[in-house]
Amino acid sequence: MKQRGFSLLELLIVLAITAILATIAYASYRDQVIKSRRSAGAACLQERAQYLERFYTTNMTYREAPLGECDAEVAQFYNIEPVGDFDDTSYAIEAVPTEEQPDPKCGTLTLNSRGEKGESGTGTVADCW
Numbered sequence: 001m002k003q004r005g006f007s008l009l010e011l012l013i014v015l016a017i018t019a020i021l022a023t024i025a026y027a028s029y030r031d032q033v034i035k036s037r038r039s040a041g042a043a044c045l046q047e048r049a050q051y052l053e054r055f056y057t058t059n060m061t062y063r064e065a066p067l068g069e070c071d072a073e074v075a076q077f078y079n080i081e082p083v084g085d086f087d088d089t090s091y092a093i094e095a096v097p098t099e100e101q102p103d104p105k106c107g108t109l110t111l112n113s114r115g116e117k118g119e120s121g122t123g124t125v126a127d128c129w
Helices: 008-059
Strands: 078-082 092-097 109-112 117-119
Touching: 008 078, 008 092, 008 109
Parallel strands: none
Antiparallel strands: 078 092, 092 109, 109 117
């Protein structure tokens, strides 16, 4: 008489392969979510820079320029802050990741009035912007 079904060993091998694939898929998914949020943070930083340029056009100074707010969705993952005080002819702003956006590759994104972009992580500016 021939038995039908799976042995315990076959079942354990299938479970191990499934667990490995799920781990790889989750890590890839997590990286893509972080990258997507980083892009939104960089876009918000550029939006704030455009606002500062419009303020400068009207007032001929960056002093006392309000930085404004990003969308609530971006604000949950990045804090947009000035780097020091704005002066008459220049500014620098940064997007600092919150605890909900662990991003060791790029860290804090920066942008200044000369259009220079920066990052504080292990990646390059080209990787992060």
